[in-house]
Amino acid sequence: xxxxxxxxxxxxxxxxxxxxxxxxxxxxxxxxxxxxxxxxxxxxxxxxxxxxxxxxxxxxxxxxxxxxxxxxxxxxxxxxxxxxxxxxxxxxxxxxxxxxxxxxxxxxxxxxxxxxxxxxxxxxxx
Numbered sequence: 001x002x003x004x005x006x007x008x009x010x011x012x013x014x015x016x017x018x019x020x021x022x023x024x025x026x027x028x029x030x031x032x033x034x035x036x037x038x039x040x041x042x043x044x045x046x047x048x049x050x051x052x053x054x055x056x057x058x059x060x061x062x063x064x065x066x067x068x069x070x071x072x073x074x075x076x077x078x079x080x081x082x083x084x085x086x087x088x089x090x091x092x093x094x095x096x097x098x099x100x101x102x103x104x105x106x107x108x109x110x111x112x113x114x115x116x117x118x119x120x121x122x123x124x125x126x
Contacts, residue, residue: 035100
């Protein structure tokens with residue numbers, strides 16, 4: 001079992017930055033691939049970014065086209081935490097952001113993640 005708790009959301013102006021954190025319970029954090037997803041009102045939950053578990057070659061990242069070059073996902077296995085640094089925020093980034101975990105390799109599909117946090121609200125005004 002794994003529990004995920006997100007933090008760091010808030011209300012900002014367009015062009016500002018925010019850093020989201022997701023603290024995970026459990027002793028096997030490094031064996032999980034982690035993802036960030038977001039859900040705007042009335043819309044489906046969409047993929048934002050993912051980072052693989054730590055392997056002999058390190059970890060790799062993947063981003064949605066809409067955030068590529070502006071968002072950075074990272075992880076600190078010593079702290080059991082995954083981060084999402086969000087720069088140059090736009091009003092269309094407004095959503096509830098969710099952290100998720102899955103065993104094995106990375107995925108952009110919500111259905112392939114086993115554990116989810118409760119979400120943190122990000123609001124970007126123009």
